[in-house]
Amino acid sequence: MSECESTKQTVVALVENKPGVLNRVASLFRRRNYNVDSLTVGRTQKPHISRMTIVVDTKRANVQQIVENLRKLVNVIDVRHISNEPHISRDLALIKVRTNDADSYNQVTEICERYPARIVDMGSKVAIVEVTASESVVEEVIEKLRPIGIVELVRTGVVAMGRGTRIHDTQYEPTFGVPVNGTSNNGVLI
Amino acid sequence: MLLSGAEIIMECLLREGVDVMFGYPGGAILPTYDAMTKYPQIHHVLVRHEQGASHMADGYARATGKVGVCIATSGPGATNLVTGLATAMMDSVPVVAITGQVGRAAIGTDAFQETDVTGVTLPVTKHNYLVTDIHELAYVIKEAFHIARTGRPGPVLIDIPKDVQNEKIEFVYPEGEIRLPGYQPPNAANDDDVRRAIQLINQAERPIILAGHGILMSGAVGELRELVERAQIPVALTLLGKGAMPEDHPLVLGMMGMHGHAATNYAIQESDLLIALGMRFDDRVTGNLKTYAVNAKKIHIDIDPSELNKNVKVDVGIAGDLRTVLTQILPGVEAQQHQTWLNRIRDWQEDANERDILHTYDGTGMIAAQVINDLWKYTDGEAITVTDVGQHQMLEAQYYPHRRPATLLTSGGLGTMGFGLPAAIGAKFGRPDEEVWAIVGDGGFQMTLCELATAAQENVNVNIAIINNGFLGMVRQWQEIFYEQRYQSTPMFNPDFCKLAEAYGIPSKRVTERAQIQEAVEFARRIDGPVLIEFVVVKEDMVFPMVPAGADLDKMIRRPKPTERKK
Incomplete structure (x- = not known):
């Protein structure tokens, strides 16, 4: 596990909420042959700013190169290599597990009690477990559930935030197209 | 003033000081070609293929240092520009390309002559735009020229739907500063880096300067010459760095790399300090990275932070404008001689001369x-x-x-x-x-x-x-x-x-x-x-010296000396 963690680095980017920005970032990673473990993007408290959390495998490229290349993108406002500082990171998984007998149901319940996980949907044959935790804990839960019978699984990818009062934000206000409700002026999110 | 998008394009080009543009008309850019008739101050050169337009804009930009402008229609017109944009991108040449696009309502419908031009050109432009709101048009053009010519220059493409070119608005040119929160090219170096660079330069016994395109683009020719002459440091040039110093200057060794001069490549390999200025350690310049100048400390100054430590690990990496940074470094540089080192290089040059x-x-x-x-x-x-x-x-x-x-x-x-x-x-x-x-x-x-x-x-x-x-x-x-x-x-x-x-x-x-x-x-x-x-000329001639791709820089294939040939 520690070996795996050492090559995974988390980078946070504040980007303009404009059409094509996700494409630019994805294109950069493909073109430079960087290995993306996960990339999440979502709105922030400011409608014109989106925030990306990118987990990269740095076996092939050093993280400083990745950060500098991200900074070169005109629509990327600020980039931080967050693995270097105290931070909180969370991954969310929805895991559909076979629970068609009492034994498996009990096992799932037990796992949910021991981990930050809960059953969010319960049917006669399957249950959906939601787990929100650091990436490694999510992996643990998945491994515990695997013998019971996972039939479907989805993960959001990691989101991360630095701890304390070092705020990652921008004062930038756009001239044009201040988006309403998280969509840009022509209605396309990212 | 009520102006069409097409007229706004021309107004903005005028304000950027554009006097010539190279292009080829077609359906989706016709409104702009029609607007050209009202702006005779800007000469339009009709090319025979859009690739020619992008290379002409590039050649204009390289020759003048100003932004070159090319213009084409949607679809095939725009895709024909791609080779020229990629060329300008790789060599950091300021070019603005304007392309027509199908009307906004038709975008995404596979309309006649529709291509996702911003998608196609994404990796070969410094930045690109699809203008879907005429109110943004003037801002976008102003930004595009700014991005193309500042920092590490490069091509910027603006894709403008035909109906945006036709739409009319009350035009007010956006005076005032450009606001690009994510675009702040570095300028000066910090004091610590400057001090470390000066120390390395003053201590070196076998220094060599690798002068690249950045010298020309930042206008650091005078600063380079001052550094070279005061510290008596020999200068190797990249292909695009030619012209950074007069090549008849005794300290200029000429081109380095795959087909560089043998003396230049030997000097790089034997140096104890590389001072890389506005160059990017391209594989054609370094040969085998594992054996590249292994005994040299390395100073790298470039405007693009992502170039530092990309190919060659350096001891002092400075992201900044070369002219500014050299101006910071120069006051600390001591007068030196390096006579033994220069004599050694002379010997290599004489040997090369015999083989010429x-x-x-x-x-x-x-x-x-x-x-x-x-x-x-x-x-x-x-x-x-x-x-x-x-x-x-x-x-x-x-x-x-x-x-x-x-x-x-x-x-x-x-x-x-x-x-x-x-x-x-x-x-x-x-x-x-x-x-x-x-x-x-x-x-x-x-x-x-x-x-x-x-x-x-x-x-x-x-x-x-x-x-x-x-x-x-x-x-x-x-x-x-x-x-x-x-x-x-x-x-x-x-x-x-x-x-x-x-x-x-x-x-x-x-x-x-x-x-x-x-x-x-x-x-x-x-x-x-x-x-x-x-x-x-004769059919089967060769260019030597030659470093085979991936070989050590000093393992060149060279012409024999006449005395060796006779044996």
């Missing part, structure tokens, strides 16, 4: 090195030369020493065949008072020879030197060395180039012997307008 084909050639036919060296002689070494890509390009770098910045224009990073002729046309528009020569091979010339018509229509005073060996010469050279002379697809059938010129009404001469070169060059220089000179 200009002195050792005893064959019968004319060779390309003679043509280029004579061209240098008969143009007083003062012409702007614009090359294509291949053997003639490397020979130009070896045998046409330049004294002034921006007098060699060549596609270095992308190595774009077909660049020479159109880029030379663009360069002549930018620097009409200069003598401009396109030096091209018979292969590359035929990739964009349609631009002969452009040269003729505009009566551009550009001289075209075709170095004709009937082969794709550089590929043939590799086949000879690495593929046991299997000349697959490199011998060329060529047209009669002089008759071809005649068909365009362009005067021409064919030169087959060295004794005819001077007269032909003088003939070309006398005529106002395009002239084509075909130099027929």
Whole structure:
């Protein structure tokens, strides 16, 4: 596990909420042959700013190169290599597990009690477990559930935030197209 | 003032100081072509293929340092620009490309001549825009020029739907600052880095400067010269760095790398300090990275932070504007001599001189090195030369020493065949008072020879030197060395180039012997307008020295000395 963690680095980017920005970032990673473990993007408290959390495998490229290349993108406002500082990171998984007998149901319940996980949907044959935790804990839960019978699984990818009062934000206000409700002026999110 | 989008484009170009643009009309850009009739201050040059337009804008930009502008219609017009944009991107050349796009309502419907141009050009532009709101148009154009010319320059594309060009709004030019929160090119170095760089420079015994394109682009020619002369540091040039220092200066060693001078490559390998200025350690410059200048400390100054430690790990990496940073460093640099080191380099140079084909050639036919060296002689070494890509390009770098910045224009990073002729046309528009020569091979010339018509229509005073060996010469050279002379697809059938010129009404001469070169060059220089000179050279010539791809920089294939040959 520690070996795996050492090559995974988390980078946070504040980007303009404009059409094509996700494409630019994805294109950069493909073109430079960087290995993306996960990339999440979502709105922030400011409608014109989106925030990306990118987990990269740095076996092939050093993280400083990745950060500098991200900074070169005109629509990327600020980039931080967050693995270097105290931070909180969370991954969310929805895991559909076979629970068609009492034994498996009990096992799932037990796992949910021991981990930050809960059953969010319960049917006669399957249950959906939601787990929100650091990436490694999510992996643990998945491994515990695997013998019971996972039939479907989805993960959001990691989101991360630095701890304390070092705020990652921008004062930038756009001239044009201040988006309403998280969509840009022509209605396309990212 | 109520203006259409098309008129706003022209107004904005005027305010950016654009006086010429290179392009080709078509459906989706027609409103802008119609608006051109109201703006005679901006001369439009009709090309014969959009690739030519992008290379002309590039050549104009390289020759002037200003932003070159090209314009094309949607779909095929725009995709034809791609090679030129990629060329400009790799060599950090400021170009703005304007393309028409299908109407907003048709975007995404696979309409006639629709292409996702911002998608296609994403990796080959510094930035690009699709303008879907006419209110943003003037801001976007202003931003595009700013992005193209500042920081590490590069091409920017603006895709403008036809209905945005037709829409009318009350136009107010956006005066005031450009606000780009994610775009702040670095400028000065921090004091600590400056101090460390100075210390390394003052302590070095065998220093060498690697001067690249960045010297020219940041206007640091004077600062470089001061550093070189005060500390007596020899200077190696990248291909695009030619002109950063006069090549007849005793401390200038000339080009480095795969086809660089042997003395230059030896000096790099034996140095104890590399001072890399505005260059990016391209693989054609370093050879095998594992053995590259292993005993040298390294200082790297470049405007692009992502270039630092990309290929070569450095001891002091400074992201900043070269001129600014050199100005910070200079006050701390002590006067030095480095006599032993310089003598050592002289020995290598003398050895190389003995092997120089200009002195050792005893064959019968004319060779390309003679043509280029004579061209240098008969143009007083003062012409702007614009090359294509291949053997003639490397020979130009070896045998046409330049004294002034921006007098060699060549596609270095992308190595774009077909660049020479159109880029030379663009360069002549930018620097009409200069003598401009396109030096091209018979292969590359035929990739964009349609631009002969452009040269003729505009009566551009550009001289075209075709170095004709009937082969794709550089590929043939590799086949000879690495593929046991299997000349697959490199011998060329060529047209009669002089008759071809005649068909365009362009005067021409064919030169087959060295004794005819001077007269032909003088003939070309006398005529106002395009002239084509075909130099027929021996078919199977080689460019040496040569570092085989991936080999150590000092493991060059070299010509033997005459004394060695006789054994």
